[in-house]
Amino acid sequence: xxxxxxxxxxxxxxxxxxxxxxxxxxxxxxxxxxxxxxxxxxxxxxxxxxxxxxxxxxxxxxxxxxxxxxxxxxxxxxxxxxxxxxxxxxxxxxxxxxxxxxxxxxxxxxxxxxxxxxxxxxxxxxxxxxxxxxxxxxxxxxxxxxxxxxxxxxxxxxxxxxxxxxxxxxxxxxxxxxxxxxxxxxxxxxxxxxxxxxxxxxxxxxxxxxxxxxxxxxxxxxxxxxxxxxxxxxxxxxxxxxxxxxxxxxxxxxxxxxxxxxxxxxxxxxxxxxxxxxxxxxxxxxxxxxxxxxxxxxxxxxxxxxxxxxxxxxxxxxxxxxxxxxxxxxxxxxxxxxxxxxxxxxxxxxxxxxxxxxxxxxxxxxxxxxxxxxxxxxxxxxxxxxxxxxxxxxxxxxxxxxxxxxxxxxxxxxxxxxxxxxxxxxxxxxxxxxxxxxxxxxxxxxxxxxxxx
Numbered sequence: 069x070x071x072x073x074x075x076x077x078x079x080x081x082x083x084x085x086x087x088x089x090x091x092x093x094x095x096x097x098x099x100x101x102x103x104x105x106x107x108x109x110x111x112x113x114x115x116x117x118x119x120x121x122x123x124x125x126x127x128x129x130x131x132x133x134x135x136x137x138x139x140x141x142x143x144x145x146x147x148x149x150x151x152x153x154x155x156x157x158x159x160x161x162x163x164x165x166x167x168x169x170x171x172x173x174x175x176x177x178x179x180x181x182x183x184x185x186x187x188x189x190x191x192x193x194x195x196x197x198x199x200x201x202x203x204x205x206x207x208x209x210x211x212x213x214x215x216x217x218x219x220x221x222x223x224x225x226x227x228x229x230x231x232x233x234x235x236x237x238x239x240x241x242x243x244x245x246x247x248x249x250x251x252x253x254x255x256x257x258x259x260x261x262x263x264x265x266x267x268x269x270x271x272x273x274x275x276x277x278x279x280x281x282x283x284x285x286x287x288x289x290x291x292x293x294x295x296x297x298x299x300x301x302x303x304x305x306x307x308x309x310x311x312x313x314x315x316x317x318x319x320x321x322x323x324x325x326x327x328x329x330x331x332x333x334x335x336x337x338x339x340x341x342x343x344x345x346x347x348x349x350x351x352x353x354x355x356x357x358x359x360x361x362x363x364x365x366x367x368x369x370x371x372x373x374x375x376x377x378x379x380x381x382x383x384x385x386x387x388x389x390x391x392x393x394x395x396x397x398x399x400x401x402x403x404x405x406x407x408x409x410x411x412x413x414x415x416x417x418x419x420x421x422x423x424x425x426x427x428x429x430x431x432x433x434x435x436x437x438x439x440x441x442x443x444x445x446x447x448x449x450x451x452x453x454x455x456x457x458x459x460x461x462x463x464x465x466x467x468x469x470x471x472x473x474x475x476x477x478x479x480x481x482x483x484x485x486x487x488x489x490x491x492x493x494x495x496x497x498x499x500x501x502x503x504x505x506x507x508x509x510x511x512x513x514x515x516x517x518x519x520x521x
Contacts, residue, residue, distance in 0.1 A: 082242055086235065109216045110185055113156075113196035116209040120149060120158055121198065128203055140168050155215045157193075161206040179208055187213070252277045256284075268295040312347070320344045366407045372447065373402040376434055379416050383423065392426055398436035404447055404518055406495045411516070414491040414499075417484050418451045418512050425455030425510070445518045452504060452511040463501040492516075 124140045140160060141149070149158065149170075159169035159179055166176045173179070174193060180186040183199040183206065195210035256276070270288040273281060323340055373396075380394050387394060404411075422432045430453065437448040458466060465471050467489040492499050497516035504511055 083239055086238055086242065105216060109194065109211060110196065113185070113194070113209050113211065114198070116149070116156055116158070117196055117198035117207045120160070120207050120209065121200065123149065124160075146170075156209055156211045158210075159208045161208070163204045164206075174210075179210075181206060252280050256280065268292075268298075316344055316348050320348075366409075367405055368408055369403060369405045370408045371402055372404050372411070372436070372449070373398055375408055375412055376415060376449075379412065379419055380434070382416075383419060387423060387432075390423065391430075392423055393431045395431055395433040397434070401438070402436055402447070404516065406516060410491045410495050414488045414514065415449070415451070417488045417491075418514075421484050421488075422451055422453035422455070422510075422512070426453040430454040439515065446515045447518055449514045449516070450511050451514075452509055454504075454507070454509040457503050457508055457510040458501060460503070466501070467499075488512075 120141075127140045155172075157170045157173040159173045159176065160167055161181060164181060169176075174189055174191070178189050180188055180195060180197060183197045186195050186197070187193065188195065192213035193210045194213055194216065195208050198207040198209075199205075200207065256271075259271075268291040270291055271284050273284050273288075276284050320341065323344065376396065380396060384394075419432060419434070426432055433450070433452040435450045435452075437450070439446040439448050466485045469483055469486040471486075489499055492514055495516060497514055500513045500515075502511050502513065503509070
């Protein structure tokens with residue numbers, strides 16, 4: 069969606085830029101066309117004045133100073149002029165007196181009596197006056213500005229359609245180029261969206277266009293750096309956990325030996341031994357998390373009921389000592405294709421957590437449910453206890469590493485549920501914590517797709 073919005077924004081900007089350039093080019097073309105038409109009109113006025121003078125040559129050659137013809141243009145001459153110049157007017161002045169003019173000529177009073185080009189009258193006439201001193205004549209030929217503008221309007225109409233068509237075709241080509249050019253970007257966006265954070269395999273440059281070669285190379289470099297950083301962190305955590313286990317075991321052994329040698333009482337040694345055990349538990353949890361981060365999930369078909377039965381069997385002795393009973397119920401098919409090792413890690417941690425927080429003499433319940441969501445089938449595993457539960461506002465936080473509830477200081481390492489969440493995430497499942505509806509307690513619900521992760 070973000071890429072589609074970006075594509076639309078780029079297209080709109082390019083289209084506006086195209087319209088701006090088109091408008092600027094149209095404005096320049098209009099100014100140039102207007103200047104060309106004005107120059108051509110003035111040139112035609114000069115030509116018309118010369119043509120009129122040529123038509124008068126016969127009458128002028130027969131004139132003498134004492135007898136100047138009143139009608140310099142015969143009917144044939146007028147017809148010849150009107151045939152080529154239908155919308156132009158003319159007027160001929162001799163010594164400032166009008167001796168002949170066309171039917172469409174404006175009043176004599178407003179016609180300029182000077183040689184050259186002039187613009188006059190309310191109708192915006194454009195005229196050219198041709199002076200012939202030999203005969204004392206001034207030939208004025210004129211044309212309305214509206215008639216001149218008609219030529220410009222016709223030219224604009226002839227240009228507007230092609231220009232509009234060009235803009236439409238350019239807009240289509242621009243959209244097509246952007247769509248094709250960003251197709252690989254959309255595909256790359258979808259592929260990156262579908263990746264999990266641990267999927268840092270490089271992209272194959274041969275699967276992408278050359279235009280994206282630089283971006284693909286930069287992404288692969290980034291993936292390599294992030295992967296190297298994660299591997300370095302995992303290696304450090306793994307090594308640190310391994311290195312801590314040996315001195316902690318030695319400290320515990322020396323503490324027990326010192327207690328026997330010094331004849332120390334249990335009250336004096338138990339707090340120290342408890343702290344050592346907590347440190348060992350934290351070290352083991354850190355080591356397990358490091359291994360989970362580096363683990364690649366496998367696909368194996370197995371019976372989840374047998375897996376849960378084995379976990380409960382391992383915890384049976386501790387449960388009986390704590391007065392805790394197990395309830396295991398399933399009416400659903402429990403065959404699952406997933407990673408049994410990761411699921412064992414998650415379920416073991418959840419069952420141990422339920423035993424730790426269950427009230428003495430309480431019960432830990434395990435139930436299976438089949439869920440159909442659309443075309444996907446899921447197996448839901450609920451593990452419930454009768455302990456104090458977790459406040460709703462804190463249920464999302466307990467999956468963060470080293471997070472501990474305020475009412476349980478010093479209990480555990482704060483990594484148990486983080487380990488569960490990490491293991492479940494690696495097999496494509498989800499986990500949710502809810503309060504029990506039939507009293508105090510907590511239910512941890514794991515949902516795992518049956519056939520894929």
